[in-house]
Amino acid sequence: MPCFTFSNVKISGISSVIPxxxxxxxxxxxxxxxxQKRITRVIKxxxxxxxxxxxPEVMTSDLCLQAAQDLLENLQxxxxxxxxxxxxxxxxxxxxxxxxYVLHGKLELSQNCxxxxxxxxxxxxxxGLYQASMLxxxxxxxxxxxxxxxxxxxTDMFIDHTAPVFGDAGTATLVEYDESSEKSYFILNSDGQxxxxxxxxxxxxxxxxxxxxxxxxGGYMYRSKMDGGRIFDFTMEKIAPSIESLMQYANIGIDKxxxxxxxxxxxxxxxxxxxxxxxxxxxxxxxxLTNYGNQCGASIPCTISNVYRQDVVANKRKCLxxxxxxxxxxASAIVDLNKIYCSDLMEYKGM
Numbered sequence: 001m002p003c004f005t006f007s008n009v010k011i012s013g014i015s016s017v018i019p020x021x022x023x024x025x026x027x028x029x030x031x032x033x034x035x036q037k038r039i040t041r042v043i044k045x046x047x048x049x050x051x052x053x054x055x056p057e058v059m060t061s062d063l064c065l066q067a068a069q070d071l072l073e074n075l076q077x078x079x080x081x082x083x084x085x086x087x088x089x090x091x092x093x094x095x096x097x098x099x100x101y102v103l104h105g106k107l108e109l110s111q112n113c114x115x116x117x118x119x120x121x122x123x124x125x126x127x128g129l130y131q132a133s134m135l136x137x138x139x140x141x142x143x144x145x146x147x148x149x150x151x152x153x154x155t156d157m158f159i160d161h162t163a164p165v166f167g168d169a170g171t172a173t174l175v176e177y178d179e180s181s182e183k184s185y186f187i188l189n190s191d192g193q194x195x196x197x198x199x200x201x202x203x204x205x206x207x208x209x210x211x212x213x214x215x216x217x218g219g220y221m222y223r224s225k226m227d228g229g230r231i232f233d234f235t236m237e238k239i240a241p242s243i244e245s246l247m248q249y250a251n252i253g254i255d256k257x258x259x260x261x262x263x264x265x266x267x268x269x270x271x272x273x274x275x276x277x278x279x280x281x282x283x284x285x286x287x288x289l290t291n292y293g294n295q296c297g298a299s300i301p302c303t304i305s306n307v308y309r310q311d312v313v314a315n316k317r318k319c320l321x322x323x324x325x326x327x328x329x330x331a332s333a334i335v336d337l338n339k340i341y342c343s344d345l346m347e348y349k350g351m
Contacts, residue, residue, distance in 0.1 A: 003187045003249040006133040010181040012174040013075050013341035015067040016305035017148075018292060019054040019168050020347045047267025047286045051167035051293025053152040054348070060091045061099050063170025063348055064146035065106055071144075071172040072107075074341050079107060083140035084114040086131060088124040088147045088297055090200075090326065092117060103146060114140070121149055122263050122325025124297025125173075126333045129321075130186045132175040143175040149296040154200055154224040156215075165266075167293025170348075171301040184335045185250040187242055191328040197230040198326045199223075231325070235269050239324050240276035246332050247320070254279055256318060257334070259308055263323040264289035264299035273322075292345070297323065304337070306345050312337040 025039055025048060043049055054063065064087065072079065085107075087100040094102075098117035114135070120127050125147050132143040148170030201207055201223035213221045247253065260283050262270050267286045274284050288295070288303040295302050300321050304312065311317060316338040324330035 002189070003185065003246060004130065006137060006184045006186070008177055008179050008181060009133045009136045009184055010176050010178040011129075011335060011337060011340055012176045013071050014171065014173050014301050014304055015071040015074075015343040015346070016169065016171045016298070016302045017063045017067045017070075017346050017348050018302070019052045019058065019063070021053050021055065022050055023053055024050045025165075045268050046165065047290050048165040048293060049290050051165065052169070054150050054168040058150075058348065059093050060089050060148045060150045060168070060170055061087070061093050061103055063150070063168065064148045064172060065103060065170075066346070066348060067148075067170050067172035067343075068103070068107060068144060068146060070343055070346065071174055071341070074343070075174060077142065077174065080110045081142050082109050082113050082144050084116070084132070084135045084143045085109060086116050086118060086128050086143065086145045088118045088120045088128045088145070089149050090119055090121045090296070091150045091153050092119075100146075120326070120329070121296040122265070122299075123323035123327070123329045123331040125300045126186065126321055126323050126331035127188065127329070128297075129173075129175065129184075129333055129335065130188060130331070133184065133186075136175060136177050141177045145173045145175055147171050147173070147301060148298045151296060154222045155219045156222050156224055165289075165294050167295050169292070169295040169298035169302050171298045173301060182336050184333060185246060185252075186331065186333045187246040187249070188331045189238065189242055189329065191234070191238075194230060194234065194328045197227045197234065197328060199225055201225075232269065234328055235265065235324055236272060238330055239322065240273050242330055243273070243277060243320065243322055243332050246334065250334050252318070252334060257283070257320045258317040259311075259319045260284045261300050261303050261308070261319055261321050263325065264294055264303060265325065266294075296325070299323075302345060305343055309342045309344060312340055313342050314339065
């Protein structure tokens with residue numbers, strides 16, 4: 001298993017932003033042809049009920065920008081102190097340039113700052129922390145990591161009702177050099193042979209837009225599809241053994257982990273992962289997916305803001321983070337959150 005250890009790295013703060021527009025599965029008249037009994041069963045088994053959707057003109061970068069501004073202001077970080085800016089998302093502003101450069105300009109960061117776009121979704125937060133940790137260990141002192149997605153932009157996912165559970169969000173995390181920090185541990189995995197289990201086929205250079213790729217109402221046919229069965233089987237087979245390998249590598253038992261913070265994929269999936277690992281159910285939480293939907297890579301920082309904010313602000317907590325999905329990819333990390341700055345889930349207020 002590809003496990004890694006980092007020293008001298010700490011998470012100093014997390015800010016999370018969500019849109020104000022809320023939708024409920026109960027309000028979707030087209031879902032399952034309006035079969036309320038079936039919808040109720042799905043809500044009960046999956047845990048999903050509501051989600052937040054951004055307006056068409058609001059980009060993932062806008063949500064992340066507000067989160068970054070809140071984070072830098074509350075941590076009193078000077079803009080010239082940011083050595084690297086990472087943007088992890090599958091919903092960038094443009095094909096070119098990278099959205100990290102757009103955000104670099106809006107934040108007025110130093111020209112000595114490294115910018116990187118990393119196209120990742122559900123496992124993006126852990127992969128971003130891994131990349132930030134490498135940058136810290138190569139000489140950077142402060143790395144600003146922005147993780148978010150607006151899967152509502154893939155409009156035909158919702159038209160065809162293959163993904164009525166995704167919610168939009170943008171987050172910011174400050175990762176810093178700190179010689180006194182405890183070690184952090186990572187495991188990263190990939191399965192490109194199943195890359196088409198969750199895919200958006202149109203819009204890139206392989207299948208560029210043409211006249212036939214539009215609905216009568218003008219909406220674009222992204223041909224976004226999710227194979228729910230394959231995704232479910234993947235999570236049942238791969239995630240628990242990977243987490244177990246990471247804990248063995250770090251020589252850290254379940255009793256030493258204060259919070260297991262999983263990607264908010266589905267209540268049934270999370271409960272089964274916990275059951276396989278022997279994790280007490282009180283050590284996991286699914287409130288975020290119920291009230292805000294599957295927020296892709298942003299779901300873990302949003303869960304910290306939504307559920308664990310007061311605890312990590314006041315105390316030192318050892319947390320196991322685990323994300324899994326698009327790629328297929330899965331990644332986990334064991335990190336300390338030691339009296340960090342952590343925002344509430346803030347609603348987007350516009351710029």
